[in-house]
């Protein structure tokens with residue numbers, strides 16, 4: 001029996017798979033379209049019967065459910081399809097885990113909050129303003145109904161090498177191009193490797209209930225771009241202030257969804273500060 005990681009080919013999943021590999025910890029991942037260079041089997045979470053069949057076959061010792069339609073804009077434009085993966089599949093997996101008596105960790109988001117009352121604590125009621133946030137909030141409730149001892153892990157904006165904005169921003173700045181970054185969108189971003197370490201910690205400690213794995217400091221997208229410019233040795237004047245309020249996007253974005261992660265900090269979760277993490281990422285860059 002090994003741990004099941006859904007979405008192992010994704011941004012967080014690939015880092016978690018790497019961490020488990022380094023620790024010699026047996027796991028099996030599932031992917032949908034993109035086969036990763038990690039132990040993984042194809043499984044479309046749209047197909048409930050296939051999901052249940054695969055679970056019976058794998059009989060995992062724990063489930064870390066990372067797979068999701070994680071683009072807020074895509075969810076806004078495709079509410080029915082995203083509901084199946086973001087809500088229904090999460091509940092199916094949670095119900096299986098409860099019957100099997102195994103731990104279940106569900107990855108939710110800071111976008112379950114409306115951005116008006118940051119920093120948000122673990123027990124605060126969700127107040128989503130976009131379809132993706134509404135689906136994740138519905139999944140949190142559905143998962144807990146199916147399995148009251150489940151672990152709900154709310155993640156902030158994550159950064160690192162992989163499928164996210166970092167590479168694009170670095171290449172733009174390194175090429176001497178101006179980069180416009182929002183001054184009016186605050187999060188508590190976390191280095192993806194620290195989010196993976198946090199998930200492993202919660203699993204190892206058998207933590208249940210709500211946890212936030214936010215970064216140690218609230219920053220705007222503009223602040224993040226300045227950190228990147230400094231770490232990668234680029235002229236900071238290339239970073240220019242932009243306003244999300246002036247950019248039309250399908251999904252509305254809350255202004256400040258900074259998370260308070262005190263509950264996880266008390267368990268030993270220690271995410272790196274952005275300056276330190278960016279320094280490490282810059283040293284890995286070639």
Ligand SMILES: NC(=O)c1ccc[n+]([C@@H]2O[C@H](COP(=O)([O-])OP(=O)(O)OC[C@H]3O[C@@H](n4cnc5c(N)ncnc54)[C@H](OP(=O)(O)O)[C@@H]3O)[C@@H](O)[C@H]2O)c1
Nearest residue numbers: 007009010011012032033034044045067068109155157158
């Ligand atoms: N990235 C962030 O900043 C962030 C912030 C807050 C919360 N989160 C949450 O953290 C978790 C991991 O996020 P991430 O950034 O790693 O997402 P990601 O890179 O988009 O990965 C998500 C994975 O889900 C898989 N998936 C999507 N639809 C599927 C389906 N129908 N069947 C099976 N697998 C399917 C995708 O596989 P294929 O590519 O093969 O389709 C993909 O590898 C998600 O729950 C997300 O909501 C992320």
